Amino acid sequence: MNSCSPTGTLVPLPMRQPYEYVRQELREPDWRRFPGWKHVTEAQWRDAQWQRVSCVKNVRQLRAVMGDLLTERFYDDLAADQARLATMSMLVPPQMINTMVPENTGSPEEFTAAFYADPIRRYMIPVASDRDQAWPSHPHSARDSLHEAEMWVVEGLTHRYPTKVLAELLSTCPQYCGHCTRMDLVGNSTPQVDKHKLALKPVDRQDQMIDYLKRTPGVRDVVVSGGDVANVPWRQLESFLMRLLDIDTVRDIRLATKALAGLPQHWIQPTVIEGMERVARTARRRGVNLAIHTHVNHVQSVTPLVAEAARAMLEVGVRDVRNQGVLMRGVNADPKALLDLCFALQGEASILPYYFYMCDMIPNAEHWRVAVWEAQELQHAIMGYLPGYATPRIVCDVPYVGKRWVHQLAEYDRELGISYWTKNYRTGIELADPDALERRYSYYDPITTLPETGQRWWQRNNSP
Ligand code: SF4
Structure with missing residues (x-):
């Protein structure tokens, strides 16, 4: 494109970038x-x-x-x-x-x-x-689609990766997200889903978790989650964290709380700030990386109160506040929505954009899910704008595998929407399985994203 200069000569107009960054101040709607x-x-x-x-x-x-x-x-x-x-x-x-x-x-x-x-x-x-009217659920969708409960080594403690565990301290949150991957366990039952219940008393469950970690020194990283840790009474959470910090082999602790964005008021309460200061001080003294992981999916959620809560945690010594969002159609599955969110988190709220997970294959989630190729295109589209360390990875949590970057697939049948993935470690339930590292593990695109021939195949072979 050209324009006319004052002297009458044609000068080329600069091309616009696919994404134009404009700093936006955070605002709490009235x-x-x-x-x-x-x-x-x-x-x-x-x-x-x-x-x-x-x-x-x-x-x-x-x-x-x-x-x-x-x-x-x-x-x-x-x-x-x-x-x-x-x-x-x-x-x-x-x-x-x-x-x-x-x-x-x-x-x-x-x-x-x-x-x-x-x-x-x-x-x-x-x-x-x-909801997707033709295929509300994928035929391969499942409650507990990541098989976390199968990998419990004690109730609520999932040992899926070699050096990391997920500790589910409770099954409630201050907010319930429609797409929750732990829909099997978290929240109250609905007419569709009779939720599983944690059977042990919290104190007994925590004792068993601590015992397991003491006798398993190869685990160095504990994600303390739920549900949402904002629903654990503070004294109980602090005591559990201090017990974790007593275990020499635990080197990373990450607290999972969507409430930092959904109910930031929780994280700015004096009891919580003072308690977190004690925990962070102990973590620092022992050289343990203490971080908070939150879950923000759209820039509208990033308000001054959210920034205040994140900064309160950083000020008392939490090393990092990171975001793990979920990629969802109609919510954030386009480059502008992702970049607007990441710039607000990184530039205005001191929250590091870390991951976007593809929405898991739970029942009735097809309208939110995107295909792997769409996720790959989104990853490509958001590269190069944010600082490298703050450019989030879009990941697919492949059942029985774990997180993989979306370009890491081994093979991809675009017609049937089946991607095949490999892995380089055994989950806790495969320690005696000689074929675990040779196998290919499948993940499925939403059927409505497939070409006609692929959709017809699924209709013939798996009626909704
Ligand atoms: S906050 Fe996390 S665990 Fe709780 S409902 Fe939302 S996605 Fe599920």
Whole structure:
């Protein structure tokens, strides 16, 4: 393209970049725009307890907040989803609702349309019409699709990678995400999913975890998760972390909490900040890397309160706050959405963009999932904009394998949407399996992303 200079000569206009970075300041949307929170004060809003008791758990409570902003069509759609399709019960803190449709717009019809399209709404408050109507579930989808419970060495302690374990301390969170990969265990049962229950008392489960780690010195890295550690009473969590820090062979501890973004009010409570300071001081003294891993999927979630919570943790000595988002169609599966989010995390909230996981193959998740080739294209599209250390990897968590970068597949049948993956270590259940490292492990693209011939094959061989 050319333009005319003042002297009349043609000069080439610079080409635009596929993504144009523009710094955006974080902003807390005004919650008083919702009829149900018209009189909620700033002090109430910053109060973790107020946030917890004011969570929206059902259609009636959503109606109490939104009033006439939403039309009946949305409430009916939500009720239909809860009755027939939802794998997670509803639990949405006000903080998260306030990030949906940050500017109220127009008539109830216009607001409802904006609410339907909202990226946070799409994964926190799924409705029946969102779901893939032809293939709501992939034929190979499964509860506990990552087989974590199969790899428990004691209840709640998954030993999948050689040097790392995942400690599930509890099965609840302050918020329930529609796409939760632990839908088998986490949250309350829904009409579709009768949840498994942890059987041991928390204190006995924690004792058994600590015992296992003491007698397994090859494990050096513990992801302390759940559910969400923000739901573990602070004294109990601190005591567990201090016991972990007493084990010489544990060198990395990572706390998993979506609440840092979903309920940042939890992480700025004095009890939590002071307690975390004690834990971080001990970790530093013993040379252990203590980090927080959170789960943010869209730039709208990154508000000043989220940045405040992350910085509070860094200031007391947590080494890093990192983000592990989930890649989802309709939420963030395009380069601009991913880069906007990463720049807000990295530049404005001191949270390191770390991973985006492909959405796991759980039931009724096909409308969120993207194909591996789409994930590869997204990885390509986001390279080169962020600092290298803050450029997130998009990973596929392959059943019985673990995380693989999306370009690492061994073979890919694009027609049937089946990718094949290999691995270089045995999971805890394959220690005596001579073929584990020779085998190929499959992952499946959503059927609606396949060419006609592939879709017909699945129809012939696996009716939905
Ligand atoms: S916060 Fe994590 S564990 Fe809890 S519902 Fe969401 S995805 Fe699942």
